[in-house]
Amino acid sequence: MGSGPYACGMWTDPKKYWEALTAATADRPAPCAVVEAGAWAHNRGELVRRVADARSDAGMTGSLPIRVASKSIRVRGLVESLLRRDGFAGVLAFTLAEANWLADHGVDDVVVGYPTADAAAISRLCADERRASAITLMVDAVEQLDLIDAVLPAARRPELRVALEVDVSYNLPGMRVGVYRSPVRAAQDARELAEKVAARQGFRLVGLMAYEAQLAGVGDVPSGSFIEQARTRAIQVLQSRSRPQVAEIRGEAVAQVREIAELEFVNGGGTGSIESTAQDESVTEIAAGSGLFGPGLFDHYRAFLPAPAAAFALDVVRKPTPDMATLLGGGWIASGPPSSSRLPVLTWPPGLGYVDEEMAGEVQTPLTGAEDLRVGDRVWLRHAKAGELAERVNHLTVVDAESVAVIAELPTYRGEGHAFL
Known part of the structure; x- marks a missing residue:
């Protein structure tokens, strides 16, 4: 196994990490898709390291x-x-x-x-x-x-x-x-x-x-x-x-x-x-x-564990019961065989769950385990697959969680006027 990204990085403290992303993007309307600069840099380095280590382990020269x-x-x-x-x-x-x-x-x-x-x-x-x-x-x-x-x-x-x-x-x-x-x-x-x-x-x-x-x-x-x-x-x-x-x-x-x-x-x-x-x-x-990006499907590999570099935030807009909260939107289902693995991963706050009869919906997503959520709060989700997130938004907001600051706004292919597939 590789060293794994969870040996370092702000994302090792989920509360600090996700609350920093919330604070940094508080003035941006939902849905708000982000890339966290430190996690992105870490994942980038991990890919290169894994190639080099595998070659070295096999006694092969060059990368x-x-x-x-x-x-x-x-x-x-x-x-x-x-x-x-x-x-x-x-x-x-x-x-x-x-x-x-x-x-x-x-x-x-x-x-x-x-x-x-x-x-x-x-x-x-x-x-x-x-x-x-x-x-x-x-x-x-x-x-x-x-x-x-x-x-x-x-x-x-x-x-x-x-x-x-x-x-x-x-x-x-x-x-x-x-x-x-x-x-x-x-x-x-x-x-x-x-x-x-x-x-x-x-x-x-x-x-x-x-x-x-x-x-x-x-x-x-x-x-x-x-x-x-x-x-x-x-x-x-x-x-x-x-x-x-x-x-x-x-x-x-x-x-x-x-x-x-x-x-x-x-x-x-x-x-x-x-x-x-x-x-x-x-x-x-x-x-x-x-x-x-480290999407949801890549949480399930033994050899490596990428940092959660990309995510999107949705707003709570209603409380149908005291222990439930409803998000506006959320039905960003990944391609592939229909299954729960293709749903966005409910990431922060912890303890939230989908309602079986509705799951992630086109215009609303009701959640259980939401006693502490109020109207106007934000919930962070991670798309199951990587690039498909960019098809849902016109830009990704690049955030530095350490400084709790937005450092760039990058247009997606969609944001540049292209829908290639």
């Missing part, structure tokens, strides 16, 4: 850069601040439209993490040599190349950079652990696709990505009911079996593709799998982003 997963941030100012830091290099974007926009603002290395069918964004990419040189498209099938050529044939556009995605989910008879992404599932599949890309005019194969979602995005700390704890124990077993399989599939695919093209990068991992990904000799960079 690996972290490619910023912008999906998990969605605030250009924060993304750009990371790219100025040692240990971070390049962006993993989630749409081509976003990648074009970032490139137009000076980001010179953007990999689009998902294939695109956005004809307008493809046209915009092809209209500018500089843009085309900064952006790498993701492909996993020839049909995606055909679609690009249908928008603008090779003779009428710059050469486009592309990367292949290889599926490294863990498959057992009747069970799949991981996510459904690329149809490229074996080294031979990767080689065959690489040969087809290399043979196509107007495309240059420069990278490969293999994302181990079953390791990077699934918590492994048992909690909750007996059934939930048993499920988590099963996840631990499956993850331990999956790690060597991921390294084997990815390593074989990289070896095969390198016989076809000179790869500039091999991308893997995420916040939850840094330790194992950093020790994979075939990987040249690690994607990460969620660990910077």
